[in-house]
Each structure stands twice: as C-alpha cells, then as structure tokens.
Amino acid sequence: xxxxxxxxxxxxxxxxxxxxxxxxxxxxxxxxxxxxxxxxxxxxxxxxxxxxxxxxxxxxxxxxxxxxxxxxxxxxxxxxxxxxxxxxxxxxxxxxxxxxxxxxxxxxxxxxxxxxxxxxxxxxxxxxxxxxxxxxxxxxxxxxxxxxxxxxxxxxxxxxxxxxxxxxxxxxxxxxxxxxxxxxxxxxxxxxxxxxxxxxxxxxxxxxxxxxxxxxxxxxxxxxxxxxxxxxxxxxxxxxxxxxxxxxxxxxxxxxxxxxxxxxxxxxxxxxxxxxxxxxxxxxxxxxxxxxxxxxxxxxxxxxxxxxxxxxxxxxxxxxxxxxxxxxxxxxxx
Numbered sequence: 001x002x003x004x005x006x007x008x009x010x011x012x013x014x015x016x017x018x019x020x021x022x023x024x025x026x027x028x029x030x031x032x033x034x035x036x037x038x039x040x041x042x043x044x045x046x047x048x049x050x051x052x053x054x055x056x057x058x059x060x061x062x063x064x065x066x067x068x069x070x071x072x073x074x075x076x077x078x079x080x081x082x083x084x085x086x087x088x089x090x091x092x093x094x095x096x097x098x099x100x101x102x103x104x105x106x107x108x109x110x111x112x113x114x115x116x117x118x119x120x121x122x123x124x125x126x127x128x129x130x131x132x133x134x135x136x137x138x139x140x141x142x143x144x145x146x147x148x149x150x151x152x153x154x155x156x157x158x159x160x161x162x163x164x165x166x167x168x169x170x171x172x173x174x175x176x177x178x179x180x181x182x183x184x185x186x187x188x189x190x191x192x193x194x195x196x197x198x199x200x201x202x203x204x205x206x207x208x209x210x211x212x213x214x215x216x217x218x219x220x221x222x223x224x225x226x227x228x229x230x231x232x233x234x235x236x237x238x239x240x241x242x243x244x245x246x247x248x249x250x251x252x253x254x255x256x257x258x259x260x261x262x263x264x265x266x267x268x269x270x271x272x273x274x275x276x277x278x279x280x281x282x283x284x285x286x287x288x289x290x291x292x293x294x295x296x297x298x299x300x301x302x303x304x305x306x307x308x309x310x311x312x313x314x315x316x317x318x319x320x321x322x323x324x325x326x327x328x329x330x331x332x333x334x
Contacts, residue, residue, distance in 0.1 A: 001026040001185050002047065002153065007056035009042050016042045018209045020056070024187065024202075029179050031188045033196040034206030035232070040189045043206075044155050047187065048075050060153065076146030076184075080158040082138050084130045084145070091126040094144045101149075115148045119178065136167045143175075147182065154179075157189045172198055193233050197221060205229050227262070227334040235265045235294075235305065239331065242300045247277040253328045260333070265294070267330035268306035276325035279304070283320045297322055 007020035032040035049070035197217040224230035239261035281297030
C-alpha cells in the first residue's frame with residue numbers, strides 16, 4: 001500500500017532521515033514511535049507531500065507519488081493543533097474540502113451528516129463555531145474533516161497530545177473503532193509508548209533519523225531488537241555486573257557481566273519459581289495505584305523495580321526486605 005524506498009531527507013547539511021525503507025500494508029494501523037526529533041513526523045510529511053526527500057521514492061498503491069502535489073495524493077491529515085478554521089461552524093469546517101472539490105450542496109450535506117454520525121458529532125454541535133468546542137470535540141471535527149473526503153490513507157500527527165489523560169484514553173478507543181469500521185490505512189505518529197502499544201497493528205521505532213525495529217506491539221515489547229527499543233518501550237530494570245554474577249552462579253547461565261542486562265519490571269516476581277534466580281532487596285519506595293503497587297528496591301547497590309497485584313492483604317513498607325525471582329528467559333542483553 002505505502003512504500004518508502006531509500007528515503008533520505010535533508011535540511012541543509014543536517015540529515016533528518018537516513019535511508020528509510022519501510023512498507024505499510026493496506027488497512028493497517030501503523031505507528032511511527034520515537035522521542036522528539038527522531039524523524040517520525042518528517043517521514044510522515046514526506047508521505048503527505050509537505051516536503052520533498054533529497055533521495056528515494058514514496059510509492060502509494062504501486063504509483064510513485066514522490067513529486068506529486070499534496071492535493072493529488074488522496075491522503076487525509078490530522079495535525080497536532082487540529083488546524084481548524086475558528087470562525088467557521090463545525091459543519092463548514094467538515095464541508096470545506098468538499099466545497100473546494102465543487103461537490104453539490106445535496107451531496108455535501110449528506111456526507112457531512114453521515115460522517116458526523118460515525119464520529120458522534122451531534123446536530124447541535126454541527127451548528128457551533130469550532131472555537132466554542134472542547135479539545136476532544138475539536139479533535140473529532142479534525143478527524144471528520146479528514147475522513148469525509150474518503151482518503152485511501154489517513155495520517156495523524158500526535159493527535160491526542162493536547163487532550164487530558166482521561167479523554168486521551170477514551171479517544172484512543174474511538175480512533176481504533178473508527179479505523180476498523182472504515183478500513184482506512186492509518187499512519188500514526190506519537191512519542192507515547194502506551195498509545196502505540198494500544199492502537200497499533202505494527203510499530204516502527206525511530207531513533208535519531210533511522211528505524212531501530214519494526215514489529216507488532218507484542219514483538220516490540222517482548223522481543224526488543226536493540227538496547228534503545230528495550231529501554232524506550234515500557235518500564236525496565238537494568239541489571240549490572242554484581243546481580244548478573246549472582247544469577248549466573250545460581251542457575252548456571254552465562255550472561256556477559258560486562259554488559260547490562262535488561263528485564264521488564266513485571267517479570268520480576270515476589271514468589272518462588274523453579275529455575276529462577278533469587279535476589280533480595282530493601283524497599284526504598286512504593287507507588288500504589290489501586291490495582292497494582294510498584295515497589296522500588298535497593299539490591300546489591302542497584303535499583304530494581306517490580307509490580308505486585310493488590311490483594312488487599314500484602315503490602316510492603318519502606319525498609320522491608322523482599323525476595324525477587326528472575327528467570328533467565330526474561331533477561332535481554334545487546
């Protein structure tokens with residue numbers, strides 16, 4: 001559906017994206033994930049046509065669109081700032097692109113009301129100015145405006161970053177439902193790991209102008225292919241030489257003690273498991289969130305975290321001694 005072939009993007013002497021080779025399948029929810037300045041938005045803008053690569057080709061449905069004007073690519077775009085017309089009504093914002101295409105009033109009216117119903121925009125809201133809407137409502141209008149033109153591809157650049165935490169979670173569910181219902185190939189840019197893991201069919205993890213790993217959320221999280229991916233996705237423990245030595249002695253493993261070991265905090269458990277190494281630590285901090293408690297321990301001069309499910313009975317305090325068990329299969333080294 002979408003191919004980036006050997007794409008390089010430069011700003012003067014600065015190379016923002018180096019040799020991007022990537023393929024997105026039709027109907028896929030594909031996320032560009034990475035920290036600020038890593039090249040994810042730059043790559044998206046090359047697809048939409050807002051900037052031209054210095055080398056390589058952008059292919060959509062087998063057609064080279066590298067030098068095609070934005071308006072001829074049939075790609076919908078939702079910006080982080082929404083980029084709505086504040087003096088227009090919601091109806092006028094959604095209808096704007098169709099008016100530019102000189103569609104009939106009857107057809108425009110039908111399509112505006114159809115997409116409004118799908119995205120849960122009421123008739124009352126259609127009559128309001130967008131400036132009078134909340135952030136979440138404006139986000140729906142921006143989505144409606146992009147989708148009403150029936151693009152083959154929908155691009156979303158950090159669309160939820162301006163929303164509060166609760167609304168962001170609600171809108172994630174709406175986005176996923178909408179994408180499944182409409183079957184639009186969707187490219188999503190975010191720096192939020194939880195957002196990427198929740199929404200995506202596949203993820204590309206960007207770092208400093210190139211891609212570290214492409215895979216499903218399960219693969220990215222459980223089979224990280226580099227130290228950067230491992231450390232960037234989720235919460236992680238870094239195991240140093242002393243702990244790795246202890247693990248090697250206890251269960252006969254041969255981890256390189258000169259390299260850091262990485263283990264997800266939920267893989268460290270506070271119950272005996274055969275073939276697992278035991279490390280003991282002192283509780284230095286607790287974070288209680290209702291369902292789970294995150295404990296921070298001091299173990300052999302290192303910080304180790306783990307999660308405990310709240311059963312209403314067991315709760316450790318600062319200064320308590322805790323035994324943790326770690327399996328060799330859960331430790332990653334690079």
